[in-house]
Amino acid sequence: MNRIKNTIHPIWVVCLLLASTAAHAISLEQALAQHKITARYTYNTESVHYEKPVLAHITNLTNSALRIEIPVGTIFQPADDGEQDIIVSTPEVIALRAKESTQHAIHGKCIESDDAAGEDGSTFSLQHKTDNSDLLAVLKYLDEKKITASLAQKAVWCITNKHGLEEIYDLDDDVANDLRTYIAELTDQPLPEPETMNDYRYSYDATPAMTVFGTINLQFSRTADVQIAMFNKDGVIVRELFRFENLTPGPHRLKYTFDNSVYTDDEYTVKVIRNGDVLLKRVIRMG
Numbered sequence: 001m002n003r004i005k006n007t008i009h010p011i012w013v014v015c016l017l018l019a020s021t022a023a024h025a026i027s028l029e030q031a032l033a034q035h036k037i038t039a040r041y042t043y044n045t046e047s048v049h050y051e052k053p054v055l056a057h058i059t060n061l062t063n064s065a066l067r068i069e070i071p072v073g074t075i076f077q078p079a080d081d082g083e084q085d086i087i088v089s090t091p092e093v094i095a096l097r098a099k100e101s102t103q104h105a106i107h108g109k110c111i112e113s114d115d116a117a118g119e120d121g122s123t124f125s126l127q128h129k130t131d132n133s134d135l136l137a138v139l140k141y142l143d144e145k146k147i148t149a150s151l152a153q154k155a156v157w158c159i160t161n162k163h164g165l166e167e168i169y170d171l172d173d174d175v176a177n178d179l180r181t182y183i184a185e186l187t188d189q190p191l192p193e194p195e196t197m198n199d200y201r202y203s204y205d206a207t208p209a210m211t212v213f214g215t216i217n218l219q220f221s222r223t224a225d226v227q228i229a230m231f232n233k234d235g236v237i238v239r240e241l242f243r244f245e246n247l248t249p250g251p252h253r254l255k256y257t258f259d260n261s262v263y264t265d266d267e268y269t270v271k272v273i274r275n276g277d278v279l280l281k282r283v284i285r286m287g
Contacts, residue, residue, distance in 0.1 A: 023065035023095055028056075028074070028126065036062050037096075041076055041126065043083075043118025044105055048229070050153035050237065051276035052105035053086050053117070054124055060096040068094040070106065072139050076124040083118050084110040084236075087130060089139055089152065107276075109153050110236075111135075111160040117235030134186055135159045141182055147175065149227055149273075150240040158183050166192040166202040171243055200259050208259030216254045216272060216280065223248060227273040228256050230284075232265055239263065241270070260286060 031037045037058050044055045054076050060066050070092035077085050090107040110117070118124075130136065138159055142152045151170045157163040165184055170176035184191050192202075200206040216228070228242035241256035256270065266287065272280040 023067035025067040025069060028068050028070045029128075031066065031068055032126070036060070036066060037068065039126070041124035043078075043120070043122035043124070045118075045120050046277050047105065048231070048237065048271065048273060048278065049084055049086070049110040049117040049235065050150060050156075051107065051148075051273065053084075053108050053110070054106040056094065056104045056106055057101075058094060058096065058104065059101040060099055063098045065098060066096045068096065070094070071129060072143065073129040073136050075111070075127040075130055076106075076108070077127050078118060079123045079125070082116055083122055084112045084115045085127075086124070087111050087135070087139070087156070089156075090143055105276075109139075109156040111156060113157045113161040113163065113236065115234075117231075119235070132159070137186055138183060141179070145175070145179075147179065149243060150229060150237050151176065151179070153237065155179055155183060159187070164192065165189065166196045166199070169197065169202050169204065171204055200262055208257065208262075210259055210261040211257050212260045212284065212286075213255065213257040214270065214282070214284070216256070216282070217251070218254060218272065218279070219251050220247060220249050220274075224274045225276075226252075226254070228254060229271055229273060230258060230263070231269045231271060233267055235269075238268070 032039060037060055039056060039058045042055045044052055047053055058068065070088055072088055072091055074088040075085055086108040088106060089109045092106055094102065094104045096102060138155055142155060154167045158165060158168065165180050168176055168180045180191060197203060198206055200208055223246050225245045226247045227240060229237050230239045230241055232238050239258055241258060242254055268284045270282045270284060271278050
């Protein structure tokens with residue numbers, strides 16, 4: 001009598017192992033509702049309100065790998081009403097092994113320009129995705145065009161806080177002009193007059209009436225996107241002073257200037273931001 005030989009091919013073993021360890025994709029809201037994870041959210045003091053302002057502290061409670069997804073448009077609301085709500089600006093994916101805990105920096109933009117940025121100890125709660133179609137359209141445009149930093153923040157404020165289109169200006173005029181035109185058409189409003197865009201408040205090319213200047217010496221070990229920006233006492237950006245994408249490794253002497261007849265607060269903080277993280281802070285006291 002012929003005996004049937006029970007064998008399992010090695011390739012099937014590999015496939016079974018991969019299937020058993022494959023991460024299950026699930027939204028952050030669903031994972032919380034199904035008690036698959038615990039999560040808390042704090043302000044990221046190592047970044048700024050338009051780069052990676054929210055830190056998600058997440059623990060996988062299951063015995064399986066998870067792939068947590070956070071869609072663009074998701075809102076994080078601070079516990080302090082005087083601090084900024086943050087909206088997710090880039091699709092986020094957080095991979096977790098079974099029982100793993102992790103900390104993940106979430107890319108987002110402030111949607112309350114009149115409120116203060118978060119600070120050490122600030123916390124958030126997860127809210128639903130916005131239903132503001134104009135805001136979602138602008139976030140999609142920014143993500144597709146890879147527009148980041150303060151220019152992206154100014155575009156968001158044009159929707160959420162009704163800032164004027166003249167506030168959309170950039171070192172790259174073509175990018176700024178295209179973005180300004182897109183929002184004008186989306187929201188059915190006229191473009192600013194050319195003379196308005198020559199005002200120092202809305203231009204990098206206008207000559208300042210009075211000048212404060214400074215120099216920062218830095219050494220970079222690898223290529224980086226670098227920005228120098230000026231923030232008010234509430235941690236809210238008031239002007240970008242310098243930006244360079246793909247700054248080469250090595251020593252750099254970075255210069256910045258601003259018109260102190262326009263920016264008249266008693267104190268500002270100048271921050272050097274590298275790849276979305278604050279590298280250096282300098283407090284400037286006026287008078």
